[in-house]
Amino acid sequence: MFFRANRMQKLPPYLFAGLEAKAEELKSKGIDIIDLGIGDPDLPPPKIFTDAIKAFLELPNAHLYPTSIGDLEVRKSIARWMKVKFQVEVDPKTQICVLIGAKEGLANLARAFVNSDDQVAVPDPAYPVYANGATILSDGIPVYLPLFQKNQMLLDVDLLDQKFKMVYLNYPNNPTGAIATNEWFSQLSEWAKSNSETIVVHDNAYSELTFYGYKAPSWLQFYENGIEFFSLSKMVNATGFRIGFAVGHPEIIQALVKVKTQLDSGAPLFIQLAMKQILDMYDEYGNPPQIILENLNVYGERRNVMEQGLTQLGMSFVKSPATFYVWTKVPDGWDDLTFTEAALEKGVILTPGRGFGNQGKNYVRFALTQSTERILAAIQRLKTL
Ligand SMILES: Cc1ncc(COP(=O)(O)O)c(C=O)c1O
Numbered sequence: 001m002f003f004r005a006n007r008m009q010k011l012p013p014y015l016f017a018g019l020e021a022k023a024e025e026l027k028s029k030g031i032d033i034i035d036l037g038i039g040d041p042d043l044p045p046p047k048i049f050t051d052a053i054k055a056f057l058e059l060p061n062a063h064l065y066p067t068s069i070g071d072l073e074v075r076k077s078i079a080r081w082m083k084v085k086f087q088v089e090v091d092p093k094t095q096i097c098v099l100i101g102a103k104e105g106l107a108n109l110a111r112a113f114v115n116s117d118d119q120v121a122v123p124d125p126a127y128p129v130y131a132n133g134a135t136i137l138s139d140g141i142p143v144y145l146p147l148f149q150k151n152q153m154l155l156d157v158d159l160l161d162q163k164f165k166m167v168y169l170n171y172p173n174n175p176t177g178a179i180a181t182n183e184w185f186s187q188l189s190e191w192a193k194s195n196s197e198t199i200v201v202h203d204n205a206y207s208e209l210t211f212y213g214y215k216a217p218s219w220l221q222f223y224e225n226g227i228e229f230f231s232l233s234k235m236v237n238a239t240g241f242r243i244g245f246a247v248g249h250p251e252i253i254q255a256l257v258k259v260k261t262q263l264d265s266g267a268p269l270f271i272q273l274a275m276k277q278i279l280d281m282y283d284e285y286g287n288p289p290q291i292i293l294e295n296l297n298v299y300g301e302r303r304n305v306m307e308q309g310l311t312q313l314g315m316s317f318v319k320s321p322a323t324f325y326v327w328t329k330v331p332d333g334w335d336d337l338t339f340t341e342a343a344l345e346k347g348v349i350l351t352p353g354r355g356f357g358n359q360g361k362n363y364v365r366f367a368l369t370q371s372t373e374r375i376l377a378a379i380q381r382l383k384t385l
Contacts, residue, residue, distance in 0.1 A: 007136055007137060007139055010136045011132055011136055011137075012128075012132065019037075019340065019341075019344065019349070019352075022341075022344055023035075023344060023349055026344070026347065031347050032347055033347050033348075033349060034347060034348050034349065034370055034374050034377060034378045034381070035349040035369070035370065036348060036349060036350055036366045036367050036368075036369065036370060036375070036378055037349035037350055037351045037365075037367060038349075038351075038367060038369065039174065039324065039325065039367050039369065040239050040367075040369060041234065041237035041239065041324070041369055042369045042370060042371075043237045043295060043298060044237060045236050045237045045238045045241070046236055046237075046278075046291035046292075046295075048277070048278075048281075048291060049236050049238065049274055049277070049278055049291075050274075052273065052274035052277045052278075053241070053270055053271060053274045056269065056270035056273040056274060057270045059269070059270065059273075061269065062268075062269055062270045064269070065265045065266070066265060066266035066267060066268060066269045066272065067265075067266050068097075068257055068260035068261045068264060068265060068266045069096075069097050069098065069257045069260070069266070070096070070097060070098025070099075070245070070266060070267065070272055071098070071269060071272050071273070071276075072092065072093070073276065074098055074272045074273065074275065074276045075092035075093070075096040075098065075245075076092045077276040077279045077280050078092065078096050078098075078245050078247065078279060079091070079092040079095075079096060080279070080280075081279040081282055081286075082218070082220070082247055084282055084283070084284055084285065084286040085218070085282060085286035086217065086218035086220065086221050086286070087221065088218055088220045088221055088224075088247075090220070090247055090248075091250070094250040094253065094254065095247060095248060095249070095250055095253055096245060096246070096247050096253065097245065097246045097253050097256055097257050097260070098243070098244075098245050098266065098267055098272055098275075099229070099243070099244040099245055099246055099267065100242045100243070100244075100264060100266070100267045101231060101233060101242040101243065101244050102203065102205045102229040102230065102231040102233070102244035102246075103129055103133070104242075104244075104264070105229055105244065105245075105246045105256060106129050106130065106133070106134055106168070106201070106203060106229055107129055107133035107134045107137065108256060108259045108260055108263065109134065109166075109199075109201065109227065109246070109252070109255075109256050109259075110134035110135055110137075110138040110140060110166065111137075111138050111259045112252075112255035112256055112258065112259045113165055113166060113199060113252075113255065114134075114135060114138040114139070114140035114165055114166065115139075115140075115165075116139040116140075117139070117140070117141055118140045118141070118165040119140065119141050119142075119143050119163055119164050119165060120134070120135040120140045120141070120142055120143065120164060120165055120166045120167070120168070121143050121145050121159075121160060121161075121164040121166070121167040121168070122135065122142045122143070122144060122145070122168050123144075123145055123146075123147050123155055123168070123169065123170070123357075124144040124145065124146050124147065124356075124357030124358060124359045124360075125147065125175055125176065125353060125356030125357040125359050125360040125363075126147075126168070126170065126174075126356055126357060127170060127174050127175075127203065127356070128355070128356065130142070130168035130170075130203075131144070131357075134166075134168070135166075140165065143164065144357060144358070145159045145160075146359050147176070147178075147359060149318065152178060152181075152318075153173060153176045153178035153318075154171075154178065154180060154181070154184045155169060155188075157184075157187050157188055157191050160191055160195070160198075162195045162197070162198060164198050165198065165199065166198065166199045166200075166201055167198060167199070167200050167201065168201045168203065169188075169200070169201065169202050169203065169219075170202070170203040170204075170205070170206075171202075171204075171216070172204075172206040172207070172209065172210065172216050172320075172322030172323045173206075173323065174205070174206065174323060174325060174356075175325050175327050175351070175353070175356045175360070175363075175365040176318075176320075176325070176327040177318070177320030177322060177323045177325050177326060177327055178318070178320065178327075179210075179214065179216065179320065179321065179322050180217070182217060182222075185217060185219065185221070185222040185223075186222055188200065188219075188222070188223070189222040189223040192223050192225070192226060193223070193225075196225060199226070199227065199252060200219070200223065200226045200227075201226065201227050201228075201229070202218075202219035202226060202227070202228045202229070203228075203229045204216065204218065204219065204228050204229060204230050205229060205230065205231040205233065205234060205244070206234055206322060206323045207230055207235075208234065208235040208288060208292060209234045209235070209296070209299065209322060209323050209324060210296070210321055210322040211296055211299065211300035211303065211321050211322070212300065212321045213321075214321035214322060216322060220247060220248065224249070225248075225249045226248055226249065226252075227246055227247070227248030227249060227252045227253070227256075228246070228247050228248055229244065229245075229246050230244055230245050230246075230247070231243075231244035232244060232275050232278065234323075234324070235278070235292065236278055236291075236292065236295075237295065241271050241274075242267065242271070243267050243271045243272065243274075243275045245275075278292075299324050299368055301372060302324070302368040302370075302371075302372055302375055303320070303324070303326070303368055305372045305375050305376060306326050306366060306368055306375050306379075307319060307326065309375065309376065309378075309379030310326065310328055310366075310379070312379065312383075313331075313379065313382055313383060314331065315328045315329065315330070315331060316328070316329045317329065324367055324368040324369060325365050325366065325367055325368070326365070326366040326368070327353070327363055327365055328363060328364055328365075328366060329362055329363055330362055330363065330364055335361055335362060336352035336353040336354055336360060336361055336362060336363055336364050337352050337354070339352075339364055339385075340352040340364055342385050343364075343381075343382060343385065346381040346382065346384060346385065347381060348378045348381050348382060350364045350365065350366060351364065351365040351367070352364060353365065
């Protein structure tokens, strides 16, 4: 008999296990499944990125341990990217840490700052890592702050409290697709300045997944003492390559690096250098290269098709110029679980909203990770519910 640590009991059960088993069962019966559940891009990464990985793999030092903080030349490219994109100046030596994906950094950061029973503010709904991988696994207590449609899913800054050791925020948002206004960021920075011991963490993992001319701002444009996370996962369809970075106040970054030196040895050098290649392709005004714009056109078109289809279904959602998610209210008489199960019977996988928090109980998340044809087919199937 083995006894797991108490903190393991506090982690919520894996909600998707039952749904995954059901999907497998349907697949084994030969039923065609359209997976709009997982936020994993179906499109391939640009060839220039995979070619770079292959080329850098041949470097004589490619096989050696990298450093936890990341290669300095890569960090210099990140600093340039922050400057051209956001006009944010950071010191590549002290204010940047390369990550094995944003998730790793978001979770490890809490280990550096959260003491047992410290309170950490996390939005509801939100990417589950803030509450679980970060807070609970650091023996902290997540305090769930609800996001409401009437506030455009922006956190009510009045709910923040100086007792919070950290606050996690994320715009463009998973799962809702919500974006933050400059006014809201300014209001948040006013709060942060007068509560300077609370670390305000902004997860900008979807910064590059924006359409229709919308550009996501950086939190560091508004508040230089915070920390912000970026990822190449959605930028270049590279979820499996595990690469991202954190930028922020030197004391916060150095604490994260200290934790990481004890846990990992950094992202593989050849992946870091391939990321550098992509970041260096942004022009002097911060515009992304054509390979990223092409990708965005595809997601933008899918979003149009999905939003039209959901309108036909009579399902309500808020239009968004960012992310590849559509956060949709389930029709009257359903909740997220009953709707998700019924959709699955029709061969369509969706994510039930409660996977992101209690506020999600009447919502489902559609991920735009299938072709427009498959999205249209999914809508047809949902019409028969
Ligand atoms: C809000 C948010 N942050 C972070 C991540 C993880 O990013 P990465 O793949 O860089 O670890 C995800 C992945 O889905 C996400 O939705």
